[in-house]
Amino acid sequence: MESKKILIKNGTLITMDPKLGELMSGDLLIVDGRIVDVAHSIPPVDGAETIDASNFLVLPGLVDTHRHTWQSLFRNIASDWSLSHYFTGLHGTISELYTAQDTYAGNLLGTLEALNSGITTMLDWCHNLNSPEHTDAAVDAHFKAGARVVFGHGGGHQHYQVVSHEDHPVEDVRRLRKGRLSSDDGLVTLCLAARGNQFATMDVTVRDWQLAEELDLRISCHFGDGEWGRNRPIAALAEKGMLHNRLTCVHCNSLADDELQMMADAGCTASVAPDIELQMGHGWPATGRLIKAGIKPSLSIDVCSSNGGHLFGTMRAALGTQRGFDNEAARNEGKACVDEMETTCRDVLEFATIRGAEACGLGSKVGSLTPGKLADVILVRTDTFEMIPMNNPIAQFVYNGHPGLVDSVIVNGKFVKRDGKLVGVSFDEIRELAYRSRDGIVSRAKGKNGLKLGGSWLPKPYHAA
Known part of the structure; x- marks a missing residue:
């Protein structure tokens, strides 16, 4: 099987690994679903997809x-x-x-x-x-x-x-x-x-x-x-x-x-x-x-x-x-x-x-950008009004971050979100599925306990036995 390699270049890396710390400009290499290297600069890798992360924070998922x-x-x-x-x-x-x-x-x-x-x-x-x-x-x-x-x-x-x-x-x-x-x-x-x-x-x-x-x-x-x-x-x-x-x-x-x-x-x-x-x-x-x-x-x-x-x-x-x-x-x-x-x-x-x-019992597998761990990685945009200029990457992620800034998401070395959109997901199909199920439940409830949509439903408080 052909090896899958992803080389992320020039990102602001927040590794959450105490030994690696933060790299204001750094690279990360993923091979076959695992992080294999984190460094200030990684040379070109044969067969790797190279991503320029100059305008991104790179963090563990x-x-x-x-x-x-x-x-x-x-x-x-x-x-x-x-x-x-x-x-x-x-x-x-x-x-x-x-x-x-x-x-x-x-x-x-x-x-x-x-x-x-x-x-x-x-x-x-x-x-x-x-x-x-x-x-x-x-x-x-x-x-x-x-x-x-x-x-x-x-x-x-x-x-x-x-x-x-x-x-x-x-x-x-x-x-x-x-x-x-x-x-x-x-x-x-x-x-x-x-x-x-x-x-x-x-x-x-x-x-x-x-x-x-x-x-x-x-x-x-x-x-x-x-x-x-x-x-x-x-x-x-x-x-x-x-x-x-x-x-x-x-x-x-x-x-x-x-x-x-x-x-x-x-x-x-x-x-x-x-x-x-x-x-x-x-x-x-x-x-x-x-x-x-x-x-x-x-x-x-x-x-x-x-x-x-x-x-x-x-x-x-x-x-x-x-x-x-x-x-x-x-x-x-x-x-x-x-x-x-x-x-x-x-x-x-x-x-x-x-x-x-x-x-979750996964501390040895995910949670930081540590070589050897599984490649669960997110790329967060920094070229937006919320994020410029970049002065304190962790604080800006915590205080200014929102889902709209999450550009790409990698799970197990595979992109599940890229360029701001979930990969292989039809929003229209998910929306139809969600409304059909929601509406069916409301219909079957027949007003039980006053169930209604719109924000005005306040159920009676529950009293435990």
Whole structure:
């Protein structure tokens, strides 16, 4: 087979590799899907496609560690909802109405949206798997889109009538693990998106952890989102020896400080979604408290039925909120403000890249422009009014970036977006698919719980048993 080589020349390289740092003008060589060299200058390479990146930032692809991708069909319907409205609206109304084809449509739309914004790796926290057919359709969409996806099997709507005594659909997970997602080296891999002891009983949670151990799967689980998190769920798991380094704790807002330390001591990773957490009432984002405990968090979109599906807004929400906390702490010490920024633009970009890769179990494979890693790379335009003159590349990416600046996206050494357009994707076909599924769900709902489009629907708050 002929070797595929791509030589990117003269770009502003933000490698996120502490040994390589930033190169204001540098080159990157990709061979057969891997990064093989990063240098100030790489000589011409026989057979390589050469790309002049003089007007581009070159970065590792971004990593989203927790997204309920199926909800993209109902984007922004929940933008004025609290968490209790969300449980009624999404889990108590919409989720059960999805056909397998609707799950395919939502996952395809949401994954393409992520790729378009420079997210090359995504953990799809899929809790809309109402049957094995829904599961297959969800996975089909990820293979079709071409992103690197960790597919988090999260059960279906029937598992989110909390607090639930219903077991996870274990045979469906086993089927995937023995079949199409048996390898941890594929573009789409598997993890267990468990409800945990906030949303299910401890007996169910123990069985979920046993399933993950049986199938050698990482676990992603919600903790500390709102009042549910005040019952010390992490401490309860710690007492049973159930914290470990293959567990990602999502949100963490209302967890106690000692519970965050328990997570750190066990090697857990964390995922925060600051804009959703602030909106829906989860509690103040735990970013700074996690860092203090020894965990640098990753970032997540969470419910794309509420916010935009790109990490630029998430990075800015994380940064702005934590800087507010830091400055308030300084004022409480009698200072006017912090002496220097305790949370930097580099920090949040690290959360969105290498820390995200680690939370997905992919830290040795992606997350930085390190020779030997898989070639997940994005090129971001700098020849625009938002980006000139280039004075501080990382800060300008974090504060000024948006999906429209993402010119090209490479996953596994293959272009999936180029010259500002997704490769091999018909926007008209995706739009038709999305509207057909969305309209079908609304029609089948017949006004259940007051469902309507346009922005005025406010479901009644959900009250857990």
